[in-house]
Amino acid sequence: MLKTKSCGQLTRLDAGAGVTLAGWVHRRRDHGGLIFIDLRDRDGITQVVFNPATSGEAHRTAEKLRPEFVVQVKGTVSIRPEGTENKALPTGEIEVVASTLSILNSSKVPPFYINEDVEVDENLRLKYRYLDLRRPRMRDNLILRHKVTKFMRDFLDERGFIEVETPILIKSTPEGARDYLVPSRIQPGKFYALPQSPQQLKQLLMVAGIERYYQIARCFRDEDLRADRQPEFTQLDLEMSFVDEEDLLQLVEDMFTAMVEKLCPHLKLIKPFPRLRFVEAMERYGNDKPDIRFGLELHDITDIVGHLDFPPFKAALAEGGAIQCLGATGCAGYSRRQVDELTEIAKARGAKGLMSISIGAEAPSAMEELKAEHVKSTLSRVLSLADFQAIAQRCGAKPGDLVLIVSGKTEVVRAALSDLRMELGQRLGLADPSLMAFAFVVDFPLMEWNSDTRRWDSVHHPFTAPVEEDMALLDTAPGKVRARHYDIVCNGYELSSGSIRIHSREVQDKIFKLLGYTEDDIMARFGHMLDAFEYGAPPHGGIAPGIDRIVMLLAGEKTIREVTAFPKNQNAVDLMTDAPSEVSPEQLAELHLCIASEDKK
Ligand code: ASP
Secondary structure, three states: OOOOOOOOOOHHHHOOEEEEEEEEEEEEEEEEOOEEEEEEOOOOEEEEEOOOOOHHHHHHHOOOOOOHHHHHEEEEEEOOOOOOOOOHHHHHHHOEEEEEEEEEEEEOOOOOOOOOOOOOOHHHHHHHHHHHOOOOOHHHHHHHHHHHHHHHHHHHHHHOOOEEEOOOEEEOOOOOEOOOEEEEOOOOOOOOOOOOOOOOHHHHHHHHHEEEEEEEEEEEEEEEOOOOOOOEEEEEEEEEEEOOOHHHHHHHHHHHHHHHHHHHHOOEOOOOOEEEEEEHHHHHHHEEEEEEEEOOOOOOHHHHOOOOOOHHHHHHHHHOOEEEEEEEEEOOOOOOHHHHHHHHHHOOOOOOOOOEEEEEOOOOOHHHOHHHHHHOOOOOOOOOHHHHHHHHHOOOOOOOEEEEEEOOOOHHHHHHHHHHHHHHHHHOOOOOOEOOOOEEEEEEEEEEEEEEEEEEEEEOOOOOOOOOOHHHHHHHHHHHHOOOOOEEEEOOEEEEEEEEEOHHHEEEEEEHEEEEOHHHHHHHHHHHHHHHOOOOOEEEEEEEHHHHHHHHHOOOOOOOHHOOOOOOOOOEEEEEOOOOOOHHHHHHOOOOOOOHHHOOO
16 A cells, blocks of 8 residues: 555544654645645545655745645654644544655646535536545535445345345336336447346246345436436335335335434434325425425315305316415415516416415404404405404414415415425425425325326326226225335435235236226236236335435535436436437447437538
8 A cells, every 4th residue: 555544534542653654735834844745545634744854855846836735755654742732633633744745736727616515516626526525524525425325235134134236237127217228239220228227137036936125226217307307317116015004104214314313323213214194295395305304384265265266266166276374384475586587487377377375463462353453465456354363363374474375276286385385495405404304295195087198197107006996996986095105314315115916917917908008008018017916016115215315415416416426417418428429320320220310400
């Protein structure tokens, strides 16, 4: 090794020892005579001193050092002179007095500061990701990610799981996204699909008798990217035989609890993890991945105002929709501009507008004593004082609060209020950043009607088992069939879906048909699954928590790009290697492909 100790390791106990360190020049300070460098490696930073009086040559070489030069230093560990200790640094009590210095490599001036935690344009960071990853914050994120996967592996190993790798070149498996396709050179005109997940393979491993499988699995989905999406991402994919929902939920709860307590003891948990029914999550929070760290819940006021002769309310009811509200704590004094901003958020989710009631801070605390002069509202001409009182009471509004109302199709109302809730939660600082609020969402429907394609879609995926006693409804009212499906959510993010699976050929066949697959389609796409179910498939179920999102939350980051070593940008481009890129005509020919001319530009 070119070093005997790391730069994060030395303490006052090492004083007097001779050491060799190697790393990057983090900072250099020339103090007229003495030269100090902060030498950095993956482990930390050690101060090195070059004294012209005692080691002239090393000092002369040190004059040439610039940030990010790679050096090797030999010297002696020394306690820092009193008053010069750096309490912020684990090695802050010592310094290494250099006797020799070798420059192992020089460095161009980096395009951004590595030694300062400053905001840098993300595209630049991604282009020079190898420099970005040198920054302590990114290094810490990668180390945390390593600890998370190691913890998962150890935990599951102790519980009798074995890790099995599954192929990346497979046949398409439906997870609701577009596939990435890989053309076959050997089979002209045929394609592999990159796995959206190892779903079918892990089920087949259960048929194979593996009983407890897991994999840190890479998944590929070609969909429009958002902050928490990447074309390729990683799941802790797991599957078990001879289990029911309770076994799976308990396993996941035990694993996440132990993981957070061990790796991030500064973070708090709600124990046991709350369980919400899907319907309840939708009613209270407007979505099925609620951030339960704060209230601001949605309230239906259709019964209070639905009878009014007010066109937006009437229109909502005519389309079977709803009128709902939430009480924004302490926002009664919001300016016109602030309310306009909120209105834009509601409109972005399809709402026609946003109505508001501002309850003056001077209003009495008992809402039944509210008077007209305490209320300012876009609905003053429509609502009576009794209506205002009833609405305020319904959403628990207090003096100084702003009640926001949306009417329309139920999905639109919920989506708009749920986004407003998240925005207000952020603006008002309601979500405790030190809380990891895991929760399970259960009791999902099996299918939902897609009015665009006029077909039933799986809410999870087509392998999810229906609840046994709802089986008869498959023929009469598929939308009413409940699924043996569960989600785990945390702080407003869906970490994972999972389910108990179908393991009977007849049931699986029936579900495929209900989802609109033709007999030929079924055999071509899923014949292998149906066949396998005829050879003693055990009851089984699983889940696949997204590792990127978990690490993002644990690290307190806002996007999964911050916890992914080499992510793609929002346009699915890897700015460092410039992928995707064009390929040669020879490669295309070998793959039996040609590019349609209008797509070339
Ligand atoms: N394959 C599923 C998914 O990616 C997870 C599961 O059902 O285990 O969402």
